[in-house]
Amino acid sequence: MALITRGFGGRRRDDTDLPPGQYRTDDFPVLSAGPTPRIGLDAWELAVVTETGERSTWSWAQFTALPADEPTVDIHCVTHWSKFGTRWRGVSVDTLLADVETAAEYVVAHCYGGYTTNIPLEDLTDGQAWVAYEFDGEPLAPVHGGPARLLIPHLYFWKSAKWLRALELRLDDEPGFWETAGYHNYGDPWREQRYQAD
């Protein structure tokens, strides 16, 4: 039985697309743990590293020459906001993994600035995830993760790592930055997996 709060009416919105505990915003709030890293495009590189150490890399020119998708997706932040209908341009992770041989089941995303997050590989494939480099028709701003960030809309947005540098394919799961700081290891907004043991 929920505890009723006297004097609270609340504001109903008919948002059936809203996961539990979320509210809708039209802004694009920013959450990061430290200063925004500035990465020059000539020094930028994206790598996929397999569990055997095989490394595939793309320069900025190579990366942006890959076939790209333009997904429009809803995003859900663990701090309770959701933003609907965000428009991105990015390379499907399927494309990045097309020529990669791996038996891995897990991935750690490594970022410029040192951030990490872990994701099961099966959540990155089959058209579920992108490495995005445009938002709303513009180059992705540094504050939102530019030059390029992960985009995994079906998980809480901290999994969509900003300033992506490498995807490390692993046989075992290795919790990342927020995952070792009390947040849920998987982070499904529809099951409200915000914190450890949720």
Place this chain on the structure above:
Amino acid sequence: MARAAIPGRLTWQPATVATTRAETATARTLVLNVDGWTGHLPGQHIDLRLTAPDGYTAYRSYSISSAPGLDRLEVTVQTVPDGEVSPYLVDVAEPGDQFEIRGPLGGWFVRRPADPRPALLIGGGSGVAPLMSMARAAKTPTRLLYSTRSPSDALFSADLATAGAAGDDRVTVTHVYTRVGPPGWPVPPGRLDADALARVAWPREADAVAFVCGPTGFVETVADLLVDIGHDPANIRTERFGPTGG
């Protein structure tokens, strides 16, 4: 069937408003009684759940502004115009009213009591709330730099005015006013810049840790300035909020 408690699981707990304190015309502190609350790390936050009579619920996250304590904590809330939850907390809730909380939450933007480093706390607007918890619990030399539009927008004015008094030099407070300063204020109002920051920042060899909290633009600017004046990016922790959040 009884549900077994899962170890480490954060459950929702009733919180009762004990007292409230106006901080500014649009912000106030709520002192909450929470049975069995075992304290927090300065910088941590709680999730708060309000339930309307028809079962409708709304959730928000708020930083804890008090020093760690048993059975009691404080949150300080700034009204967001057209907000759903903040106007209730700032204008409606009275002593005796109840809602639910869970926490404490967050393991990064925290100042651990055992951390021997001096600290630089930089807050913009209501972003000072988690820094206030850090200042109140400070065990090492702490400098708080607080940017607001004007003196009447500053939270915790009374507490900050007495910081550093009575020979307690652990916490020193510097105000920056972006629009209007108090009468006779020696510095013209303006945004926090590299010079002002350099005057307050610890020297490099102090190996200080910086905590920056405020609106996104403020945090971006301050974190970049800190990096520019030589602060190690690895020792800068940030927490940001956008214009929403009410």
